[in-house]
Amino acid sequence: MPEHPESRAPRTRASGTAPAAPVRRGTGDPVKVLLHRHRELCERAVDPLEIAAGLEAHGVTDRTAARFRHRDVFSLADELYARVPRDEGRAHDRAPAPDTPAPDASADGAGVRPGRRRTAWPLTALLPGAVCALLPAAHTRASGPLLLAVTAVGATALGAALVLAVRRGPLRPPARAPFATYAATLLLVLYAAYGDGLVDQLLRGGPEETWPPATAPLLGLAAAVFPAACCVRLFAVRAGGLLAGSRGLDDFTARARPLLLVVVALYLLALTGLLAAAPLLPGTRPGPLVPAAALGALLFLARLLAVHGFPYAGAAALAGAAAAEALACLTLLIGRLPGCDLVALPVRRTVETWGAGAVPGAVCGAAALALLAHSAVVLARASAHART
Incomplete structure (x- = not known):
């Protein structure tokens, strides 16, 4: 992911309700802090859009994402989604049966x-x-x-x-x-x-x-x-x-x-x-x-x-x-x-x-x-x- 000029900012706020853990100046992977804080959201998400929406609901903005070395919340959500290990058995339980049509929200x-x-x-x-x-x-x-x-x-x-x-x-x-x-x-x-x-x-x-x-x-x-x-x-x-x-x-x-x-x-x-x-x-x-x-x-x-x-x-x-x-x-x-x-x-x-x-x-x-x-x-x- 491309780096942003503000990526070296000393700290950020990842939630509108509680402050996120500070990103230390010497930390090489600041996204890991955010992943730990929002692990449940990331594990529950079906796609990166759910993570982006959840982060926004917790007060994460594009400026906050820039402090985590991402250009916007969507690219940050993409990386969070890719980093979370997924249990195939649990994913299979969540997936619809082969003969059952999936819900169509649209x-x-x-x-x-x-x-x-x-x-x-x-x-x-x-x-x-x-x-x-x-x-x-x-x-x-x-x-x-x-x-x-x-x-x-x-x-x-x-x-x-x-x-x-x-x-x-x-x-x-x-x-x-x-x-x-x-x-x-x-x-x-x-x-x-x-x-x-x-x-x-x-x-x-x-x-x-x-x-x-x-x-x-x-x-x-x-x-x-x-x-x-x-x-x-x-x-x-x-x-x-x-x-x-x-x-x-x-x-x-x-x-x-x-x-x-x-x-x-x-x-x-x-x-x-x-x-x-x-x-x-x-x-x-x-x-x-x-x-x-x-x-x-x-x-x-x-x-x-x-x-x-x-x-x-x-x-x-x-x-x-x-x-x-x-x-x-x-x-x-x-x-x-x-x-x-x-x-x-x-x-x-x-x-x-x-x-x-x-x-x-x-x-x-x-x-x-x-x-x-x-x-x-x-x-x-x-x-x-x-x-x-």
Whole structure:
């Protein structure tokens, strides 16, 4: 391996959590120190990319690699992988059986094994939109107790379809999502359907009567599950290709961030088209497009982070958005108390100026922008795209 001018540096830090053993000035083989410290990672790795991702996750940068006489982390990982002795018996235990196809992580972006499940995920991703498209027609033909039954059955079927879609294929996260993710998502979706009507009733002194839900935004969001799955898979496949072709962490980061922005833009384009077309379906009730698009972007980024092993950031953003929407409604109620008019003034003025959709649009839009900024940092790391 070529030597680097900084190879004679007296010490380095190989981990973001604990300092590496110092590289002594007289040591002829500084890589041996790093190999000893990360032996378990090197022995567990299937290829050098896993070692590179693991080193990066522990805080090793290209500058650190230069102190170990390597031009970047990838070349350092190559040498570490080559130096580790491998037990053929243990490798045989890890290898798949001859008649069993190996897992193909690029098949769906989530490590789903090939076969029926690989071909089934597009169908499960299309299922929420198909179920939601049937609900408006049934909802308009029902009344009284039958209307409640149709609503309950439809909501249950839609929920089951969504759960099936996010547990198969590219949208499947490697670990169970926090409970806050599901609770906040439910509240946000309910607000998308009933929130504008609720705010309008609260401003008029109610609620005094029931109001119909805005079903067009729900239909658009449900139908957008399929493009969301396609975009998550596209990002995983392309990022994996960039990781294999990059020869430096900075090089990978510089190419991964534009890829993330392109994928998010593609999803937003598809989502906007579906939201604009949803009111054309007979029986749907229209709703504001911008808040629904902001909510869709927030849900997409939260799921994208969860798929790559960062579920808590998305859960926090979803919970914060749901809490902010609930707080907006609560301020309108508090504003009715004597002497508390100022509490409801910000929400009241916002709704009077831009409409009821401005509240969820601003809340979900701000949360989505925060998640996008966070995603541009964590998803541009090599460790987010390789097993560590």
